[in-house]
Amino acid sequence: MRLEANPRPAELFRVVAELAGAASAVNGDARRALTLASSLASVPRPGEGRTRQLFDTLSTLGAADLTAARVVEAHLDALAILHQAGYPARPDQTWGVFAAEGPGMTLTAMPADGGWRLDGVKPWCSLAGLLSHALVTAHVVRPDATTGRRLFAVDLRQPGLTVHDDVWVARGLAQVTSGPVDFSHVAADPVGDDGWYLSRPGFAWGGIGVAAAWCGGAVGLARTLYGSVHSRTPDQIALAHLGAVDLAVTAAHTSLVAAAAAIDAGAADGEAGSILAARVRGIVARTVDDVIFHIGHALGPAPLALDARHAQRVADLQLYVRQHHAERDDAALGHMLVTRGSAPW
Structure with missing residues (x-):
């Protein structure tokens, strides 16, 4: 599926409809999502002048099917990281990014036989049993006792990896299994220097791409509500819920459009990007939280009990958005603002 740089309105409508149809056909199936991800190599990378098109693509996917959006977002993020590092990726490869940390779980990287090897446990490794490759962060241990955190490219089809999909009991994103993986003498190629993964400008941009997929999920729910008010005459309460949902979705979309413009203008590097x-x-x-609240209050239990796609979208989105750490992330933002030394508004 090829996305042109500056499509005409009619062509853009066709492309968006085709993309939404392909995502809808995924219908929660992770293997189909990976096939879709492999077909989207022409989606623009962030920071290269068409970041809004990237965010719109992720939102379109999320509105149609959140499994599709979740898998495609990670694959495209990995390709963008590899491109930024000058590390080649082949079209037949499917990629994920395993960068989470967890208590009692440590993955170490050591020089070995002219290369590097990984040992230990990495949590939250989404689709490790289906992907061909992943970008994995590990704690470096060198013979001279220097340490750091570094990114590595890993072929997931080699021996020495044990994937624990059995721990994944989620009802949302049920096929995007994200359990821990044991690494034992696993060969890996370094991607960037120590600390590069977290310090590069694209780290913040990738997090906004995830938010674009969340926004798409909220749009999918909002469309269900909008459809309901046309199936019967809405009362004042239904109209109030619809208005509240419109305000929330419009604010989210506006923030994404502004973020894309800032990224392409070079105004989202360093602290500003964070x-x-x-x-x-x-x-x-x-x-997302507001839309789920209003949809539930406006429509009651019927769509959750009788509409499989709606019920799945709610479950998927509730799990997916918990990648945002709520008050902890608010506190982190507050800390960044305080350290600037002047009010930001």
Whole structure:
């Protein structure tokens, strides 16, 4: 599926409809989502002048199917990271990013036989049993006792990896299994220097891409509500819920459009990029929570009990948006604002 740089309105409508149809056909199936991800190599990378098109693509996917959006977002993020590092990726490869940390779980990287090897446990490794490759962060241990945190490219089809999909009991994103993986003498290629993964400008931009997928999920729910008010005459309460949902979704979309413009203008590097990402993710996460609240109050239990796609979208979105750490992320944003030394408004 090829996305042109500056499509005409009619062509853009066709592309969006085709993309939404392909995502809808995924219908929660992770393997189909990976096939879709592999077909989207022409989606623009962040910071190269068409970031809004990237965010719109992720939102379109999320509105149609959140499994599709979740899998595609991670694959495209990995490709953008690899491109930024000058590390080649082949079209037949499917990629994820395993960068989470967890208590009692440590993954170490050591020089070995002219290369690197990984040992230990990495939590939250989404689709490790289905992907061909992943970008994995590990704690470096060198013979001279120097340490750091570094990113590595790993072929997941080699021996030495044990995937624990059995711990994944989620009802949302049920096929995007994200359990821990044991690494034992696993060969890996370094991608960037120590600390590069977290310090590069694209780290913040990738977090906004995730928010674009969340926003799409909220749009999918909002469309269900909008459809309901046309199936029967809405009362004042239904109209109030519809208005509240419109305010929330519009605010989220506006924040994403502004973020895309800032990224392409070179105004979202360093601290500015971190603050921008925290704001946008917070706005969109609140939008998701608000939309789920209003949809539930407006429509009652019927769609959750009788509409499989709606019920799945709610379950998927509730789990997916918990990548935002709620008050902890708000506190992190507050800390960044305080350290600036002047009011930001």
